Amino acid sequence: MRVAVAGCCHGELDKIYETLALAERRGPGPIDLLLCCGDFQAVRNEADLRCMAVPPKYRHMQTFYRYYSGEKKAPVLTVFIGGNHEASNHLQELPYGGWVAPNIYYLGLAGVVKYRGVRIGGISGIFKSHDYRKGHFECPPYNPATIRSIYHVRNIEVYKLKQLKQPMDIFLSHDWPRKIYHYGNKQQLLKTKSFFRQEVENNTLGSPAASELLEHFKPTYWFSAHLHVKFAALMQHQAKDKGQTAKATKFLALDKCLPHRDFLQVIEIEHDPSAPEYLEYDIEWLTVLRATDDLINVTERLWNMPENNGLHTRWDYSATEEAMNKVLEILNHDLKVPCNFSITAACYDPSRPQTQMQLVHRINPQTTEFCAQLGITDMNVRLQKAKEEHHLCGEFEEQDDMESNDSGEDRSEYNTDTSALSSINPDEIMLDEEEEDEDSIVSTHSDMNTPSVEPSDQASDFSASFSDVRILPGSMVVSSDDTLGSPDGREGKLGEAPGSEDGNDLELPLKRLSDEHEPEQRKKIKRRNQAIYAAVDDDDAA
Amino acid sequence: MHRQNFRPPTPPYPGAGVGGWGSGSSFRGTPGGGGPRPPSPRDGYGSPHHTPPYGPRSRPYGSSHSPRHGGSFPGGRFGSPSPGGYPGSYSKSPAGSQQHFGYSPGQQQTHPQGSPRTSTPFGSGRGREKRMSNELENYFKPSMLEDPWAGLEPVSVVDINQQYSNTQTFTGKKGRYFC
Numbered sequence: 001m002r003v004a005v006a007g008c009c010h011g012e013l014d015k016i017y018e019t020l021a022l023a024e025r026r027g028p029g030p031i032d033l034l035l036c037c038g039d040f041q042a043v044r045n046e047a048d049l050r051c052m053a054v055p056p057k058y059r060h061m062q063t064f065y066r067y068y069s070g071e072k073k074a075p076v077l078t079v080f081i082g083g084n085h086e087a088s089n090h091l092q093e094l095p096y097g098g099w100v101a102p103n104i105y106y107l108g109l110a111g112v113v114k115y116r117g118v119r120i121g122g123i124s125g126i127f128k129s130h131d132y133r134k135g136h137f138e139c140p141p142y143n144p145a146t147i148r149s150i151y152h153v154r155n156i157e158v159y160k161l162k163q164l165k166q167p168m169d170i171f172l173s174h175d176w177p178r179k180i181y182h183y184g185n186k187q188q189l190l191k192t193k194s195f196f197r198q199e200v201e202n203n204t205l206g207s208p209a210a211s212e213l214l215e216h217f218k219p220t221y222w223f224s225a226h227l228h229v230k231f232a233a234l235m236q237h238q239a240k241d242k243g244q245t246a247k248a249t250k251f252l253a254l255d256k257c258l259p260h261r262d263f264l265q266v267i268e269i270e271h272d273p274s275a276p277e278y279l280e281y282d283i284e285w286l287t288v289l290r291a292t293d294d295l296i297n298v299t300e301r302l303w304n305m306p307e308n309n310g311l312h313t314r315w316d317y318s319a320t321e322e323a324m325n326k327v328l329e330i331l332n333h334d335l336k337v338p339c340n341f342s343i344t345a346a347c348y349d350p351s352r353p354q355t356q357m358q359l360v361h362r363i364n365p366q367t368t369e370f371c372a373q374l375g376i377t378d379m380n381v382r383l384q385k386a387k388e389e390h391h392l393c394g395e396f397e398e399q400d401d402m403e404s405n406d407s408g409e410d411r412s413e414y415n416t417d418t419s420a421l422s423s424i425n426p427d428e429i430m431l432d433e434e435e436e437d438e439d440s441i442v443s444t445h446s447d448m449n450t451p452s453v454e455p456s457d458q459a460s461d462f463s464a465s466f467s468d469v470r471i472l473p474g475s476m477v478v479s480s481d482d483t484l485g486s487p488d489g490r491e492g493k494l495g496e497a498p499g500s501e502d503g504n505d506l507e508l509p510l511k512r513l514s515d516e517h518e519p520e521q522r523k524k525i526k527r528r529n530q531a532i533y534a535a536v537d538d539d540d541a542a
Numbered sequence: 543m544h545r546q547n548f549r550p551p552t553p554p555y556p557g558a559g560v561g562g563w564g565s566g567s568s569f570r571g572t573p574g575g576g577g578p579r580p581p582s583p584r585d586g587y588g589s590p591h592h593t594p595p596y597g598p599r600s601r602p603y604g605s606s607h608s609p610r611h612g613g614s615f616p617g618g619r620f621g622s623p624s625p626g627g628y629p630g631s632y633s634k635s636p637a638g639s640q641q642h643f644g645y646s647p648g649q650q651q652t653h654p655q656g657s658p659r660t661s662t663p664f665g666s667g668r669g670r671e672k673r674m675s676n677e678l679e680n681y682f683k684p685s686m687l688e689d690p691w692a693g694l695e696p697v698s699v700v701d702i703n704q705q706y707s708n709t710q711t712f713t714g715k716k717g718r719y720f721c
Contacts, residue, residue, distance in 0.1 A: 022678055235697060237699050
């Protein structure tokens with residue numbers, strides 16, 4: 001079957017579908033499926049728009065709302081994952097996936113589905129080490145920290161995915177698996193994106209979580225986006241046993257949807273001719289969801305997933321035959337993903353814009369139905385209960401900041417204003433000069449007039465990030481760049497000092513690279529409970 | 543639960559010949575992925591072989607194109623045309639047409655950036671179609687249909703790991719999974 005893959009959508013659904021149509025006419029035939037690798041921007045209304053972590057000047061309604069309302073219909077089954085530019089409140093309603101519009105399916109925080117027998121998995125968000133080991137504690141209204149942390153990949157999703165044993169045909173991630181750049185034309189990549197060089201050489205560009213999943217699944221295809229460049233790679237995995245054929249993964253990252261950009265690719269993928277032509281649940285994945293339901297964590301406290309270290313009574317949550325049969329029974333042997341989309345939020349009306357639309361933390365009926373059927377927990381219900389009891393969501397007076405934010409739109413983005421939408425977003429990929437003129441939602445350093453950057457809103461993340469870094473395993477290699485994130489590396493708390501000092505990076509043309517970038521000025525951080533972590537390290541080293 | 547009344551897609555497509563699927567294609571299925579796949583009691587959704595509930599041609603979930611006719615599937619070879627010269631009839635009107643994408647003739651087209659156009663120097667209909675077509679050509683690239691991995695040689699994980707193993711910073715025991 002023909003599968004189209006899109007990079008960062010940025011809400012340009014009309015353009016993507018139109019280009020798809022043209023590709024069909026110019027190519028060998030109709031396209032069966034569209035996979036989008038994040039930054040989908042399923043923005044239904046003005047409230048959703050406010051939950052998107054972009055600078056105000058990039059906050060555009062785009063075209064998704066027309067598909068939500070039913071005015072338009074996606075011409076091809078569309079499956080997508082989340083990135084770092086999303087209507088986070090909307091996607092939050094569907095942690096296990098669901099329809100955001102007819103024929104447009106969100107995979108959830110992580111998810112696996114089947115289409116015509118092809119197994120498609122994905123993980124939403126981007127990796128950020130200091131949020132990785134937190135629970136899903138965020139809920140609307142978001143504050144400057146949670147509007148970003150909400151799309152940071154969590155350990156529990158990786159853990160659940162790693163329980164899967166059956167082969168994966170296609171896997172989607174928004175950010176790239178770390179080190180994947182070594183498996184393609186790296187020189188060409190660095191010619192196009194020269195500011196990646198340092199991080200590529202240091203092996204810090206990309207997500208270690210995605211890298212672990214790539215190693216685990218060894219899928220036939222892996223598609224990504226995020227870095228706004230087309231890059232193909234062919235990775236030959238190590239054969240498990242001698243004599244066994246080594247698996248290979250075809251990796252492809254795509255650009256964002258703009259004219260003359262490589263944002264779309266049409267691929268021929270083998271499918272099962274006897275498999276149905278509708279989206280199906282994946283039994284093994286549902287079984288793992290049921291098995292891991294007790295692990296749901298809606299707190300901000302850092303935690304580690306169970307492992308066989310004497311501290312946990314259970315660490316294997318893989319799907320047994322019996323458990324899978326139980327799930328089949330629950331579903332009455334009908335794996336079809338129900339077509340149960342319904343409009344639950346007001347849709348944007350261009351003739352009647354609502355600037356003061358209230359942000360509501362919703363329980364989505366699709367999630368309710370899914371959780372009820374499987375007997376698992378709706379995280380949002382848990383969050384709401386916790387919120388009522390303990391005010392855990394870090395509630396924030398969004399409205400006031402929105403007003404100040406709009407008035408400050410023309411000021412430099414690099415100020416100490418902690419309002420969510422005008423501060424630096426360290427998850428942004430910085431553009432090189434040739435892109436600065438484009439109307440891109442990615443923030444650029446062209447606005448930056450002063451090297452004295454003090455985005456203090458991120459400071460609170462720092463002590464958490466250091467403690468986080470100390471405990472991460474070797475397989476989840478986190479260099480000092482993960483916490484400090486300047487393009488050229490810098491001294492870190494770990495004592496690894498690549499040599500970059502304060503201010504040096506700011507003299508560069510400011511090519512902020514990966515999603516883990518943190519401004520240079522936050523080097524001096526007082527660590528909480530420093531003595532405790534030093535003791536832990538001593539134990540780990542033993 | 544309320545179910546949304548979907549506006550069915552209207553693009554016409556040729557008669558839905560109930561052709562067999564490719565018989566020669568090999569598929570590395572996912573064994574035991576979900577156990578047996580019995581026929582769904584709701585086969586109307588998304589299947590080209592059945593009349594869906596919304597109308598004779600609509601497919602609320604799934605891709606709205608006719609099934610392939612006979613012959614063997616290309617078998618994964620990228621870029622080879624479907625046997626039988628399947629005409630790309632999947633629903634797509636020319637880029638200039640507004641029908642498929644939900645625009646009503648005469649309805650004001652709202653540009654996402656907010657500049658409505660009701661007339662052009664070229665006339666209200668044809669000029670707009672031409673402009674849209676030109677704009678669309680800027681988005682499409684022939685490379686979108688080409689094999690992105692053509693010319694790439696597989697690179698071994700073992701080789702890369704050996705090459706870069708001394709640049710990693712380990713913060714915990716090697717090989718210990720610590721999520």
